[in-house]
Amino acid sequence: MRRLIASGSPFERDIGYSRAVVDGEWVFVSGTTGFDYATMRISDDVAEQTEQALRNIEQALEAAGSDLSQVVRVRYILPNAEDFPACWPALRRAFGEVRPAATMFAAGLADPRMKIEIEVTARTARNGL
Numbered sequence: 774m775r776r777l778i779a780s781g782s783p784f785e786r787d788i789g790y791s792r793a794v795v796d797g798e799w800v801f802v803s804g805t806t807g808f809d810y811a812t813m814r815i816s817d818d819v820a821e822q823t824e825q826a827l828r829n830i831e832q833a834l835e836a837a838g839s840d841l842s843q844v845v846r847v848r849y850i851l852p853n854a855e856d857f858p859a860c861w862p863a864l865r866r867a868f869g870e871v872r873p874a875a876t877m878f879a880a881g882l883a884d885p886r887m888k889i890e891i892e893v894t895a896r897t898a899r900n901g902l
Contacts, residue, residue, distance in 0.1 A: 778836045780829060782810045784883075793833040798897050800837040804850065804890040805829045806882070819851075819888040823860040826891045827867050838897045841867050846894040849877040856888055 778793035779785055785792060793802045807822025808815045810829065816822055827841075834840050847868065851857055857877055868875075873893070882890055 776837070778833050780810050780833060782808065783813070792829075793837050795837045795897065800834060800839045800843070800893075800895040800897060802830055802833050802837075802893045802895070804848075804892040805833070806884075806887045806890050808887075815884075815886050817886075819856040820859045820863060822888050823863040823891075826889060827863060830891060830893055834893075834895055837895075839895045840898060841895075842871055843895040843898055844868065844871055844873045844893045845896060847873045847875045848892040849875070850880050850882065850890040850892075851877065851888065852879065852882055853888070854879040860889060 774797065776795040777791040778795065780792040782792065790803055792805070793800055805826050806815070807825040808829075809825055816825065831841060834843070849857070849860070849864075851860075854877070
């Protein structure tokens with residue numbers, strides 16, 4: 774059974790994607806940035822963007838019947854690889870006990886204000902690890 778999860782972000786509507794897709798026991802969360810979707814504002818600080826991106830991911834996972842403890846794969850994309858250490862405290866709080874498989878790579882993002890994008894794959898909580 775496939776179910777689409779929306780966050781209300783205009784990016785999803787304008788580009789044509791879902792914040793997350795639930796397919797059976799799996800949850801695939803799209804690359805998520807540090808925009809606060811309620812206000813469509815984004816901090817200039819990479820650490821604050823990381824915290825907001827994680828909140829956005831948590832909301833998508835909750836809507837999908839999952840949570841951060843079910844994440845098995847995470848990808849971090851940053852335009853500036855030198856910013857990555859500033860993200861570590863937030864990432865450690867989110868994933869330090871979970872220890873998912875992870876990859877970080879440097880690449881341009883869609884908006885120059887974006888300093889990090891995070892994508893996760895998780896299991897649904899009812900089918901958790």
